Amino acid sequence: MGKLSITKKITIWYTIFMLFITGCVLWTLVYTGNLRASEAAQEVLMEAVADASEEIERFGGDFVVDDKLKFYEDGVYISIYDGEGELLEGRVPGELVQIMPVLDDKEIATISDGSGEAWYVYDSLFEVDDKFVWVRGVVKDFAEQSTFTFIMRLAGIAFPGLVIAAALGGYIITRRAFRPVRDIIETVEDITADGDLSRRVRIEEEHVETNDEIYKLAGTFNEMFDKLEKTFDQEKQFTSDVSHELRTPLAVIISQSDYAMEDEEYREKALGKINKEARRMSTLVNRLLTLSRSDSGRLVLEKDQVDLSEVCEMVAEQQAIVAEDKNISIETDIAEDITITGDEAMIMRILLNLMDNAVKYGREDGKVTLSLAEENGYAVCSVEDDGIGISEEDLEKIWERFYRVEASRSEEGAGLGLAMVAALTKAHGGSVDVTSKPGEGSRFIVKFPIYR
Ligand code: ADP
Numbered sequence: 001m002g003k004l005s006i007t008k009k010i011t012i013w014y015t016i017f018m019l020f021i022t023g024c025v026l027w028t029l030v031y032t033g034n035l036r037a038s039e040a041a042q043e044v045l046m047e048a049v050a051d052a053s054e055e056i057e058r059f060g061g062d063f064v065v066d067d068k069l070k071f072y073e074d075g076v077y078i079s080i081y082d083g084e085g086e087l088l089e090g091r092v093p094g095e096l097v098q099i100m101p102v103l104d105d106k107e108i109a110t111i112s113d114g115s116g117e118a119w120y121v122y123d124s125l126f127e128v129d130d131k132f133v134w135v136r137g138v139v140k141d142f143a144e145q146s147t148f149t150f151i152m153r154l155a156g157i158a159f160p161g162l163v164i165a166a167a168l169g170g171y172i173i174t175r176r177a178f179r180p181v182r183d184i185i186e187t188v189e190d191i192t193a194d195g196d197l198s199r200r201v202r203i204e205e206e207h208v209e210t211n212d213e214i215y216k217l218a219g220t221f222n223e224m225f226d227k228l229e230k231t232f233d234q235e236k237q238f239t240s241d242v243s244h245e246l247r248t249p250l251a252v253i254i255s256q257s258d259y260a261m262e263d264e265e266y267r268e269k270a271l272g273k274i275n276k277e278a279r280r281m282s283t284l285v286n287r288l289l290t291l292s293r294s295d296s297g298r299l300v301l302e303k304d305q306v307d308l309s310e311v312c313e314m315v316a317e318q319q320a321i322v323a324e325d326k327n328i329s330i331e332t333d334i335a336e337d338i339t340i341t342g343d344e345a346m347i348m349r350i351l352l353n354l355m356d357n358a359v360k361y362g363r364e365d366g367k368v369t370l371s372l373a374e375e376n377g378y379a380v381c382s383v384e385d386d387g388i389g390i391s392e393e394d395l396e397k398i399w400e401r402f403y404r405v406e407a408s409r410s411e412e413g414a415g416l417g418l419a420m421v422a423a424l425t426k427a428h429g430g431s432v433d434v435t436s437k438p439g440e441g442s443r444f445i446v447k448f449p450i451y452r
Contacts (some may be wrong), residue, residue, distance in 0.1 A: 007174045015167040021157040023323055029152055037143035038118070041075075042108055045122045048076040050136040056080065058129040065089050076139045092138050093119075103134050113289035117141065146222050180207075180218035187221070193240050197229040241402040245414045249277035280412070287416040291401065294423035301343040301427060308338045308448065312346055312372045319355040319368070330355075333371035340381045340448040342428045347448075350424050350432075353417045354383040354444045360411050361442070362387035378447040379428075386441040395434060421446075 004012070055066035063080070069091040071078045079090035085103055094102060096119060103110045106127040112118050118141040126133050143149055185203045191199055201218040210216065253274050260270035293299040312334045320330045334400040340347075351370075361386040369384045388407060390398060397403045399422050404415040425432045429449050436442035 005169065005178075007178055010174050011167055011171040014170060018163045018166060018293075022163060026152070026155060026159060028194065029155065033149065034143045037149070038120075038141050041139050041142040042120055042122070044074055044142075045120050045137045046080060046107070048074065048139075049122050049124050049135050051104075052078045052135045053126055054081070056128055056133055056135070057247045058131065063088055063128065063133055075142075075270065076137050077139075079104065079136045080087045081134035081136065083134075085134065088133075090136075092136070096138065116422055118143075147425060148224050150330070165328065172392070177212070177214055180214045184218055184221050187225075191225075197225060197232055200225060221233070231268050238401060241414075242288065246281065246401070247267075252277045258416070282418065284414055287420045289417040289419050291416065291423055294427060299423070299427050301346060302396055303341055303343055306342050306344045306347055307341050308347070309334050309336050309372060310382070311344065311351065311379065312370055315348065315351040315355055316365065316370050318352070319359060319370075323362075324360045326359060326362065326366075328359055328362050328365070329366055329367045333373075335373045338372060338374055338450065340428075340450060342448065346424050347428070350421050350446060351383070354419050357417060358385035358387070358442070358444075360413070361385065361408060363441075366441075370431045373450050374450060375447075377450050379450050380445060380447050382443055384441065384443040389438040389440050389442055390436040391438045395436060398434070 052069055055069040057064050057066070063082070065080065069078070075077045077090070077092050078090045079092050081103060082088055088346045093113075096111065096115050097110055099113075101111065101121060103123045103125070105123055107123065109121040110118055111121060119138055120141065121136065121138050123134055125132060127133075180201065180203065187199050187201045191197060200222045203215060203218050203222070207215045208219070256270040256277075259269045260274075270390065312332070316330050316332045316334075323330055355368065355370065362368055366386040370381070371384075372379065372381045374380070390405060394405045398405065398418050400415075401419045402415040404413065422432055425446055425448070430447050432444065432446045434442060434444050
Protein backbone atom coordinates (compact mmCIF):
# COMPACT_ATOMS: atom_id res chain seq x y z
CA MET A 1 0.00 0.00 0.00
CA GLY A 2 2.86 2.35 0.86
CA LYS A 3 4.13 2.40 -2.72
CA LEU A 4 0.79 3.32 -4.29
CA SER A 5 -0.08 6.85 -5.35
CA ILE A 6 -2.68 8.68 -3.26
CA THR A 7 -5.10 8.51 -6.21
CA LYS A 8 -4.91 4.72 -6.25
CA LYS A 9 -5.08 4.47 -2.48
CA ILE A 10 -8.25 6.59 -2.35
CA THR A 11 -9.84 4.68 -5.22
CA ILE A 12 -9.07 1.29 -3.70
CA TRP A 13 -10.25 2.40 -0.30
CA TYR A 14 -13.66 3.63 -1.34
CA THR A 15 -14.21 0.84 -3.85
CA ILE A 16 -13.73 -1.68 -1.06
CA PHE A 17 -15.96 0.41 1.15
CA MET A 18 -18.70 0.59 -1.49
CA LEU A 19 -18.45 -3.14 -2.17
CA PHE A 20 -18.87 -3.78 1.52
CA ILE A 21 -21.90 -1.48 1.80
CA THR A 22 -23.65 -2.83 -1.31
CA GLY A 23 -22.85 -6.37 -0.11
CA CYS A 24 -24.48 -5.67 3.23
CA VAL A 25 -27.52 -4.06 1.59
CA LEU A 26 -27.94 -6.91 -0.89
CA TRP A 27 -27.58 -9.54 1.78
CA THR A 28 -30.16 -7.83 4.02
CA LEU A 29 -32.57 -7.50 1.10
CA VAL A 30 -32.20 -11.15 0.12
CA TYR A 31 -32.50 -12.36 3.68
CA THR A 32 -35.60 -10.35 4.67
CA GLY A 33 -37.10 -10.88 1.21
CA ASN A 34 -36.78 -14.65 1.47
CA LEU A 35 -38.14 -14.62 4.98
CA ARG A 36 -41.20 -12.67 3.88
CA ALA A 37 -41.71 -14.90 0.83
CA SER A 38 -41.61 -18.13 2.82
CA GLU A 39 -43.90 -16.70 5.47
CA ALA A 40 -46.37 -15.73 2.76
CA ALA A 41 -46.15 -19.19 1.15
CA GLN A 42 -46.80 -20.89 4.49
CA GLU A 43 -49.79 -18.69 5.18
CA VAL A 44 -51.35 -19.43 1.78
CA LEU A 45 -50.66 -23.12 2.34
CA MET A 46 -52.35 -23.31 5.75
CA GLU A 47 -55.34 -21.35 4.52
CA ALA A 48 -55.79 -23.60 1.48
CA VAL A 49 -55.63 -26.71 3.67
CA ALA A 50 -58.20 -25.26 6.11
CA ASP A 51 -60.49 -24.29 3.20
CA ALA A 52 -60.23 -27.75 1.66
CA SER A 53 -61.14 -29.43 4.96
CA GLU A 54 -64.46 -27.69 4.94
CA GLU A 55 -65.40 -29.13 1.55
CA ILE A 56 -65.22 -32.78 2.69
CA GLU A 57 -68.33 -34.62 3.81
CA ARG A 58 -69.36 -38.24 4.29
CA PHE A 59 -71.96 -39.77 2.18
CA GLY A 60 -72.80 -43.31 3.09
CA GLY A 61 -69.51 -44.92 3.97
CA ASP A 62 -67.43 -42.74 1.68
CA PHE A 63 -65.94 -39.31 1.81
CA VAL A 64 -67.35 -36.95 -0.73
CA VAL A 65 -65.52 -33.87 -1.84
CA ASP A 66 -67.46 -30.84 -2.94
CA ASP A 67 -67.07 -29.87 -6.59
CA LYS A 68 -65.95 -26.45 -5.59
CA LEU A 69 -62.68 -27.81 -4.20
CA LYS A 70 -59.81 -27.33 -6.59
CA PHE A 71 -56.83 -29.60 -6.12
CA TYR A 72 -54.47 -27.04 -7.49
CA GLU A 73 -54.98 -23.34 -6.82
CA ASP A 74 -52.64 -20.40 -6.12
CA GLY A 75 -49.67 -22.74 -6.33
CA VAL A 76 -50.99 -25.05 -3.63
CA TYR A 77 -51.49 -28.79 -4.38
CA ILE A 78 -54.17 -30.41 -2.24
CA SER A 79 -54.45 -34.15 -1.60
CA ILE A 80 -56.83 -36.05 0.67
CA TYR A 81 -56.10 -39.29 2.54
CA ASP A 82 -58.20 -41.58 4.69
CA GLY A 83 -57.38 -42.42 8.29
CA GLU A 84 -54.90 -45.09 7.15
CA GLY A 85 -53.06 -42.73 4.89
CA GLU A 86 -54.48 -44.02 1.59
CA LEU A 87 -54.76 -41.36 -1.08
CA LEU A 88 -58.42 -40.66 -1.80
CA GLU A 89 -58.32 -37.61 -4.06
CA GLY A 90 -55.97 -34.92 -5.35
CA ARG A 91 -52.28 -35.12 -5.98
CA VAL A 92 -48.87 -34.01 -5.06
CA PRO A 93 -46.35 -32.76 -7.64
CA GLY A 94 -44.79 -35.72 -9.45
CA GLU A 95 -41.18 -34.88 -8.67
CA LEU A 96 -41.96 -34.88 -4.95
CA VAL A 97 -43.83 -38.18 -4.67
CA GLN A 98 -40.70 -40.05 -3.70
CA ILE A 99 -39.69 -37.71 -0.92
CA MET A 100 -43.01 -36.94 0.70
CA PRO A 101 -42.78 -37.00 4.50
CA VAL A 102 -45.20 -39.11 6.55
CA LEU A 103 -48.47 -37.43 7.44
CA ASP A 104 -48.04 -35.28 10.52
CA ASP A 105 -50.84 -33.21 11.98
CA LYS A 106 -50.46 -29.40 12.01
CA GLU A 107 -46.76 -29.39 11.24
CA ILE A 108 -45.14 -27.58 8.38
CA ALA A 109 -42.37 -29.64 6.84
CA THR A 110 -39.82 -28.30 4.44
CA ILE A 111 -38.44 -30.46 1.66
CA SER A 112 -36.34 -29.60 -1.32
CA ASP A 113 -36.77 -30.94 -4.85
CA GLY A 114 -34.14 -32.11 -7.29
CA SER A 115 -33.15 -28.57 -8.29
CA GLY A 116 -32.72 -27.55 -4.64
CA GLU A 117 -35.84 -25.41 -4.39
CA ALA A 118 -37.83 -25.43 -1.16
CA TRP A 119 -41.37 -26.79 -0.81
CA TYR A 120 -43.63 -26.66 2.22
CA VAL A 121 -45.88 -29.52 3.23
CA TYR A 122 -48.73 -29.00 5.70
CA ASP A 123 -51.05 -31.76 6.94
CA SER A 124 -54.25 -31.50 8.85
CA LEU A 125 -56.12 -34.43 10.46
CA PHE A 126 -59.76 -34.09 11.36
CA GLU A 127 -62.89 -36.08 11.88
CA VAL A 128 -65.91 -36.25 9.61
CA ASP A 129 -68.78 -38.25 11.13
CA ASP A 130 -66.47 -40.33 13.41
CA LYS A 131 -63.95 -41.08 10.69
CA PHE A 132 -60.54 -39.57 10.39
CA VAL A 133 -59.41 -37.87 7.21
CA TRP A 134 -56.14 -36.14 6.24
CA VAL A 135 -55.82 -33.11 4.05
CA ARG A 136 -52.33 -32.36 2.80
CA GLY A 137 -51.21 -29.19 1.09
CA VAL A 138 -47.95 -28.75 -0.79
CA VAL A 139 -46.62 -25.42 -2.01
CA LYS A 140 -43.40 -24.20 -3.57
CA ASP A 141 -41.60 -21.46 -1.68
CA PHE A 142 -42.68 -18.08 -3.10
CA ALA A 143 -39.18 -16.65 -2.97
CA GLU A 144 -38.39 -17.76 -6.50
CA GLN A 145 -41.51 -16.35 -8.13
CA SER A 146 -41.93 -13.04 -6.31
CA THR A 147 -41.29 -9.72 -8.07
CA PHE A 148 -39.07 -9.01 -5.14
CA THR A 149 -36.72 -11.73 -6.26
CA PHE A 150 -36.72 -10.18 -9.68
CA ILE A 151 -35.82 -6.78 -8.30
CA MET A 152 -33.08 -8.32 -6.22
CA ARG A 153 -31.63 -10.10 -9.23
CA LEU A 154 -31.61 -6.77 -10.99
CA ALA A 155 -29.92 -5.14 -8.01
CA GLY A 156 -27.41 -7.96 -7.95
CA ILE A 157 -26.35 -6.98 -11.46
CA ALA A 158 -26.82 -3.22 -11.13
CA PHE A 159 -24.97 -2.73 -7.84
CA PRO A 160 -21.64 -4.14 -8.96
CA GLY A 161 -22.08 -2.09 -12.15
CA LEU A 162 -22.58 1.03 -10.08
CA VAL A 163 -19.55 0.23 -7.94
CA ILE A 164 -17.40 -0.17 -11.04
CA ALA A 165 -18.74 3.09 -12.51
CA ALA A 166 -18.15 4.94 -9.23
CA ALA A 167 -14.64 3.50 -8.92
CA LEU A 168 -13.74 4.53 -12.46
CA GLY A 169 -15.33 7.98 -12.15
CA GLY A 170 -13.71 8.52 -8.77
CA TYR A 171 -10.34 7.45 -10.10
CA ILE A 172 -10.55 9.90 -12.98
CA ILE A 173 -11.68 12.77 -10.73
CA THR A 174 -9.01 12.21 -8.07
CA ARG A 175 -6.36 11.78 -10.74
CA ARG A 176 -7.41 15.13 -12.18
CA ALA A 177 -7.57 16.75 -8.77
CA PHE A 178 -4.00 15.68 -8.07
CA ARG A 179 -2.66 16.88 -11.39
CA PRO A 180 -1.29 20.14 -9.90
CA VAL A 181 0.62 18.03 -7.38
CA ARG A 182 2.22 16.08 -10.20
CA ASP A 183 3.00 19.40 -11.90
CA ILE A 184 4.59 20.69 -8.69
CA ILE A 185 6.71 17.56 -8.45
CA GLU A 186 7.77 17.90 -12.10
CA THR A 187 8.59 21.60 -11.73
CA VAL A 188 10.61 21.08 -8.55
CA GLU A 189 12.47 18.19 -10.18
CA ASP A 190 13.26 20.31 -13.23
CA ILE A 191 14.49 23.18 -11.06
CA THR A 192 16.63 20.78 -9.04
CA ALA A 193 18.07 19.41 -12.27
CA ASP A 194 19.02 22.66 -14.01
CA GLY A 195 18.65 25.37 -11.34
CA ASP A 196 16.34 27.45 -13.54
CA LEU A 197 14.24 29.35 -10.99
CA SER A 198 12.09 31.01 -13.64
CA ARG A 199 10.00 27.83 -14.00
CA ARG A 200 6.45 27.88 -12.66
CA VAL A 201 3.76 25.31 -12.00
CA ARG A 202 1.21 25.60 -14.81
CA ILE A 203 -2.22 26.69 -13.58
CA GLU A 204 -5.01 27.21 -16.12
CA GLU A 205 -6.90 30.49 -16.17
CA GLU A 206 -10.06 29.01 -14.62
CA HIS A 207 -8.14 27.68 -11.64
CA VAL A 208 -6.31 30.86 -10.72
CA GLU A 209 -9.06 32.20 -8.44
CA THR A 210 -10.10 28.90 -6.91
CA ASN A 211 -10.82 27.50 -3.48
CA ASP A 212 -9.46 24.10 -4.47
CA GLU A 213 -6.71 23.51 -1.91
CA ILE A 214 -4.51 21.70 -4.37
CA TYR A 215 -4.55 24.54 -6.89
CA LYS A 216 -3.94 26.89 -3.98
CA LEU A 217 -0.93 24.79 -3.06
CA ALA A 218 0.35 25.10 -6.64
CA GLY A 219 -0.20 28.87 -6.43
CA THR A 220 1.68 29.03 -3.15
CA PHE A 221 4.55 27.12 -4.73
CA ASN A 222 4.66 29.63 -7.58
CA GLU A 223 4.72 32.50 -5.09
CA MET A 224 7.60 30.78 -3.33
CA PHE A 225 9.45 30.40 -6.63
CA ASP A 226 8.83 34.11 -7.33
CA LYS A 227 10.33 34.98 -4.00
CA LEU A 228 13.25 32.58 -4.36
CA GLU A 229 13.99 33.87 -7.83
CA LYS A 230 13.89 37.46 -6.60
CA THR A 231 16.12 36.70 -3.62
CA PHE A 232 18.50 34.80 -5.84
CA ASP A 233 18.66 37.66 -8.35
CA GLN A 234 19.15 40.18 -5.57
CA GLU A 235 21.93 38.06 -4.15
CA LYS A 236 23.66 37.98 -7.52
CA GLN A 237 23.16 41.72 -7.95
CA PHE A 238 24.48 42.33 -4.45
CA THR A 239 27.67 40.38 -5.02
CA SER A 240 28.27 42.16 -8.29
CA ASP A 241 27.58 45.57 -6.65
CA VAL A 242 29.96 44.83 -3.79
CA SER A 243 32.75 43.82 -6.15
CA HIS A 244 32.12 46.86 -8.26
CA GLU A 245 32.18 49.23 -5.28
CA LEU A 246 35.40 47.74 -3.94
CA ARG A 247 37.15 47.70 -7.27
CA THR A 248 37.28 51.47 -7.74
CA PRO A 249 38.97 52.39 -4.45
CA LEU A 250 41.34 49.44 -4.78
CA ALA A 251 42.37 50.55 -8.26
CA VAL A 252 43.02 54.06 -6.93
CA ILE A 253 45.07 52.71 -4.02
CA ILE A 254 47.17 50.52 -6.32
CA SER A 255 47.87 53.22 -8.89
CA GLN A 256 48.57 55.90 -6.24
CA SER A 257 50.98 53.64 -4.38
CA ASP A 258 52.74 52.89 -7.70
CA TYR A 259 53.19 56.60 -8.32
CA ALA A 260 54.35 57.15 -4.75
CA MET A 261 57.06 54.53 -5.13
CA GLU A 262 58.35 56.12 -8.30
CA ASP A 263 57.98 59.78 -7.46
CA GLU A 264 59.20 60.99 -4.12
CA GLU A 265 57.72 64.45 -4.49
CA TYR A 266 54.30 63.10 -5.28
CA ARG A 267 54.41 60.72 -2.33
CA GLU A 268 52.57 62.91 0.19
CA LYS A 269 49.72 63.69 -2.19
CA ALA A 270 49.42 59.99 -3.07
CA LEU A 271 49.27 59.04 0.58
CA GLY A 272 46.42 61.48 1.07
CA LYS A 273 44.47 59.91 -1.78
CA ILE A 274 45.22 56.40 -0.57
CA ASN A 275 44.06 57.33 2.91
CA LYS A 276 40.82 58.75 1.56
CA GLU A 277 40.07 55.67 -0.54
CA ALA A 278 40.96 53.33 2.31
CA ARG A 279 38.52 55.23 4.53
CA ARG A 280 35.82 54.93 1.90
CA MET A 281 36.46 51.22 1.73
CA SER A 282 36.38 50.95 5.47
CA THR A 283 33.00 52.71 5.62
CA LEU A 284 31.68 50.47 2.89
CA VAL A 285 32.90 47.29 4.56
CA ASN A 286 31.54 48.42 7.94
CA ARG A 287 28.13 49.06 6.46
CA LEU A 288 28.15 45.73 4.69
CA LEU A 289 29.09 44.04 7.93
CA THR A 290 26.28 45.76 9.82
CA LEU A 291 23.78 44.78 7.14
CA SER A 292 24.93 41.19 7.00
CA ARG A 293 24.79 40.91 10.81
CA SER A 294 21.32 42.38 10.79
CA ASP A 295 20.26 39.88 8.09
CA SER A 296 21.47 36.91 10.07
CA GLY A 297 20.13 38.26 13.35
CA ARG A 298 23.62 38.62 14.80
CA LEU A 299 23.56 42.37 15.22
CA VAL A 300 24.76 42.92 18.78
CA LEU A 301 23.38 46.06 20.40
CA GLU A 302 25.04 47.34 23.55
CA LYS A 303 21.78 48.55 24.98
CA ASP A 304 21.62 51.20 27.60
CA GLN A 305 19.60 54.28 28.46
CA VAL A 306 20.40 56.85 25.83
CA ASP A 307 19.67 60.54 26.21
CA LEU A 308 18.44 61.10 22.67
CA SER A 309 18.22 64.87 23.18
CA GLU A 310 21.93 64.96 23.94
CA VAL A 311 22.80 62.72 20.98
CA CYS A 312 20.83 65.00 18.65
CA GLU A 313 22.72 68.06 19.93
CA MET A 314 26.02 66.29 19.36
CA VAL A 315 25.11 65.21 15.83
CA ALA A 316 23.96 68.73 14.94
CA GLU A 317 27.23 70.19 16.19
CA GLN A 318 29.35 67.67 14.29
CA GLN A 319 27.39 68.15 11.10
CA ALA A 320 27.62 71.95 11.29
CA ILE A 321 31.30 71.70 10.40
CA VAL A 322 30.63 69.49 7.36
CA ALA A 323 27.78 71.74 6.26
CA GLU A 324 30.04 74.78 6.14
CA ASP A 325 31.46 73.67 2.77
CA LYS A 326 28.06 74.17 1.16
CA ASN A 327 27.18 77.09 3.36
CA ILE A 328 24.25 75.18 4.78
CA SER A 329 22.98 76.24 8.20
CA ILE A 330 21.98 73.56 10.66
CA GLU A 331 18.94 74.43 12.73
CA THR A 332 17.62 72.48 15.66
CA ASP A 333 14.36 72.09 17.53
CA ILE A 334 15.23 69.49 20.13
CA ALA A 335 12.97 68.71 23.11
CA GLU A 336 14.92 68.06 26.30
CA ASP A 337 15.37 64.88 28.32
CA ILE A 338 14.01 62.38 25.85
CA THR A 339 15.46 59.03 26.79
CA ILE A 340 15.28 55.77 24.87
CA THR A 341 16.82 52.32 25.26
CA GLY A 342 19.41 51.51 22.67
CA ASP A 343 22.98 51.38 21.50
CA GLU A 344 24.29 54.96 21.53
CA ALA A 345 26.93 54.40 18.85
CA MET A 346 24.34 52.84 16.51
CA ILE A 347 21.80 55.61 17.13
CA MET A 348 24.54 58.09 16.38
CA ARG A 349 25.24 56.32 13.10
CA ILE A 350 21.54 56.49 12.15
CA LEU A 351 21.32 60.23 12.75
CA LEU A 352 24.73 61.02 11.23
CA ASN A 353 23.77 59.16 8.08
CA LEU A 354 20.52 61.08 7.70
CA MET A 355 22.22 64.39 8.43
CA ASP A 356 25.02 63.49 6.04
CA ASN A 357 22.52 62.85 3.25
CA ALA A 358 20.62 66.04 4.09
CA VAL A 359 23.79 68.03 3.62
CA LYS A 360 24.96 66.01 0.63
CA TYR A 361 21.65 66.34 -1.23
CA GLY A 362 20.74 69.68 0.31
CA ARG A 363 20.68 73.02 -1.47
CA GLU A 364 23.75 75.20 -1.41
CA ASP A 365 23.16 78.09 1.06
CA GLY A 366 20.11 76.22 2.29
CA LYS A 367 19.30 74.84 5.69
CA VAL A 368 18.91 71.50 7.39
CA THR A 369 16.63 71.16 10.39
CA LEU A 370 17.05 68.48 13.03
CA SER A 371 14.15 68.23 15.42
CA LEU A 372 13.20 65.88 18.25
CA ALA A 373 9.86 65.59 20.04
CA GLU A 374 7.79 63.08 21.95
CA GLU A 375 4.63 61.79 20.30
CA ASN A 376 2.36 59.01 21.57
CA GLY A 377 5.08 57.19 23.47
CA TYR A 378 7.62 57.58 20.69
CA ALA A 379 10.66 59.75 20.35
CA VAL A 380 10.20 61.27 16.91
CA CYS A 381 13.31 62.60 15.28
CA SER A 382 13.15 64.36 11.94
CA VAL A 383 15.84 65.52 9.53
CA GLU A 384 14.62 67.99 6.96
CA ASP A 385 16.42 69.59 4.05
CA ASP A 386 15.47 71.93 1.21
CA GLY A 387 17.51 70.17 -1.45
CA ILE A 388 16.91 68.16 -4.61
CA GLY A 389 14.19 65.94 -3.14
CA ILE A 390 13.25 62.45 -4.29
CA SER A 391 10.76 61.51 -7.00
CA GLU A 392 7.73 59.34 -6.20
CA GLU A 393 9.07 56.30 -8.02
CA ASP A 394 12.43 56.47 -6.24
CA LEU A 395 10.93 56.87 -2.77
CA GLU A 396 10.34 53.12 -2.37
CA LYS A 397 13.69 52.09 -3.74
CA ILE A 398 16.07 54.33 -1.79
CA TRP A 399 15.99 51.79 1.07
CA GLU A 400 17.37 49.06 -1.17
CA ARG A 401 21.03 48.20 -0.98
CA PHE A 402 23.22 49.96 -3.53
CA TYR A 403 20.27 51.90 -4.91
CA ARG A 404 21.18 55.45 -5.88
CA VAL A 405 18.98 57.93 -7.63
CA GLU A 406 20.42 58.71 -11.04
CA ALA A 407 20.66 62.45 -10.34
CA SER A 408 22.75 61.92 -7.21
CA ARG A 409 25.45 59.77 -8.80
CA SER A 410 27.87 62.68 -8.79
CA GLU A 411 27.89 62.64 -4.98
CA GLU A 412 30.07 60.25 -3.09
CA GLY A 413 28.38 57.15 -1.75
CA ALA A 414 27.51 53.59 -2.50
CA GLY A 415 23.80 53.53 -1.72
CA LEU A 416 24.17 51.55 1.50
CA GLY A 417 23.51 54.35 4.01
CA LEU A 418 19.72 54.23 4.08
CA ALA A 419 19.63 50.43 3.98
CA MET A 420 21.74 50.46 7.10
CA VAL A 421 19.62 53.18 8.74
CA ALA A 422 16.53 51.04 8.14
CA ALA A 423 18.19 47.92 9.57
CA LEU A 424 19.48 49.75 12.65
CA THR A 425 16.17 51.47 13.48
CA LYS A 426 14.37 48.16 13.11
CA ALA A 427 16.85 46.57 15.50
CA HIS A 428 15.85 49.27 18.01
CA GLY A 429 12.17 48.47 17.66
CA GLY A 430 11.68 51.71 15.77
CA SER A 431 10.82 52.75 12.22
CA VAL A 432 12.03 55.18 9.60
CA ASP A 433 9.96 56.94 6.97
CA VAL A 434 10.37 59.63 4.36
CA THR A 435 8.33 62.30 2.66
CA SER A 436 9.80 64.26 -0.20
CA LYS A 437 9.06 66.51 -3.12
CA PRO A 438 11.51 66.77 -6.01
CA GLY A 439 13.07 70.23 -6.08
CA GLU A 440 11.67 71.19 -2.68
CA GLY A 441 13.39 68.92 -0.23
CA SER A 442 13.05 65.77 1.86
CA ARG A 443 12.14 64.92 5.40
CA PHE A 444 13.28 61.71 7.06
CA ILE A 445 11.46 60.71 10.25
CA VAL A 446 12.82 58.16 12.70
CA LYS A 447 10.72 56.85 15.59
CA PHE A 448 12.03 55.07 18.66
CA PRO A 449 9.94 53.71 21.52
CA ILE A 450 10.45 55.92 24.59
CA TYR A 451 12.21 54.49 27.63
CA ARG A 452 10.06 54.57 30.79
P1 ADP B 1 24.23 57.18 -0.76
O1 ADP B 1 25.48 56.55 -0.32
O2 ADP B 1 24.09 57.19 -2.24
O3 ADP B 1 23.92 58.48 -0.13
P2 ADP B 1 21.93 56.24 0.72
O4 ADP B 1 21.47 54.86 0.97
O5 ADP B 1 22.24 57.07 1.88
O6 ADP B 1 23.13 56.12 -0.30
O7 ADP B 1 20.81 56.95 -0.15
C1 ADP B 1 20.27 56.33 -1.26
C2 ADP B 1 19.81 57.34 -2.27
O8 ADP B 1 18.70 58.07 -1.75
C3 ADP B 1 20.81 58.38 -2.56
O9 ADP B 1 21.67 58.00 -3.60
C4 ADP B 1 19.99 59.57 -2.97
O10 ADP B 1 19.70 59.51 -4.32
C5 ADP B 1 18.73 59.40 -2.18
N1 ADP B 1 18.68 60.27 -1.00
C6 ADP B 1 19.01 59.95 0.27
N2 ADP B 1 18.83 60.99 1.12
C7 ADP B 1 18.38 62.00 0.35
C8 ADP B 1 18.02 63.36 0.62
N3 ADP B 1 18.07 63.88 1.86
N4 ADP B 1 17.59 64.12 -0.42
C9 ADP B 1 17.52 63.63 -1.65
N5 ADP B 1 17.86 62.35 -1.99
C10 ADP B 1 18.29 61.56 -1.00
